Amino acid sequence: xxxxxxxxxxxxxxxxxxxxxxxxxxxxxxxxxxxxxxxxxxxxxxxxxxxxxxxxxxxxxxxxxxxxxxxxxxxxxxxxxxxxxxxxxxxxxxxxxxxxxxxxxxxxxxxxxxxxxxxxxxxxxxxxxxxxxxxxxxxxxxxxxxxxxxxxxxxxxxxxxx
Numbered sequence: 217x218x219x220x221x222x223x224x225x226x227x228x229x230x231x232x233x234x235x236x237x238x239x240x241x242x243x244x245x246x247x248x249x250x251x252x253x254x255x256x257x258x259x260x261x262x263x264x265x266x267x268x269x270x271x272x273x274x275x276x277x278x279x280x281x282x283x284x285x286x287x288x289x290x291x292x293x294x295x296x297x298x299x300x301x302x303x304x305x306x307x308x309x310x311x312x313x314x315x316x317x318x319x320x321x322x323x324x325x326x327x328x329x330x331x332x333x334x335x336x337x338x339x340x341x342x343x344x345x346x347x348x349x350x351x352x353x354x355x356x357x358x359x360x361x362x363x364x365x366x367x368x369x370x371x372x373x374x375x376x377x378x
Contacts, residue, residue, distance in 0.1 A: 246270045253281065262347035263287040263297065277307040277320075289343040292332045297340045301326025316372035324378075 250270040257265030268283025284300040302325045308318035332340045 245272050245274070249279075253284075257286070260348050260351045261286055261289075261344050262351070263289050263344060277309040278304070279307075280304045286344065288330070288332065288340050289347070291334050291343075292340045293330075295330055296328075297330055297332075297344060299326070299328040300324060316374040319373060319375045321377045322375055 246269070249272055250267050253267050253270065254265050264287040266283075266285050266287075267281055270279070270281050272279040281303045282301070284298075284303060285296045286298040288295055288297045302323070304321070304323040305319060306321040308320055311318040330340070334340075
């Protein structure tokens, strides 16, 4: 009897913890996504990435990012290399478990690209792109001639409206 009560109490405690974690995630989803974009975006681009606000609706599959700014890399002006006033994405939630993932709509508004070249003739976009390739490959931006393509499965996407 005592063992049964301990097991039932443990199950109840786990259920409460899971419910609390789900509540925390749902009530803090927007700031968590904003923080992730800024953190991972900065790491991938090698520059500072900031976002004014993020609004995610898990029920409708829609998300909006406002005020995305990617700073220039070192050796360029103090301004931004790239800005987006707003990026809105609507995903068909039912397609997430299948293939292709259906993106119903992608709306981009207010894009600004500030292309600059340094004394060596390299552009700010070249530097950001090289860093992004390096970050996504886990190291060297230039693949070895002897390296074979990875056999990693890819997820197909279908974008209905861009």
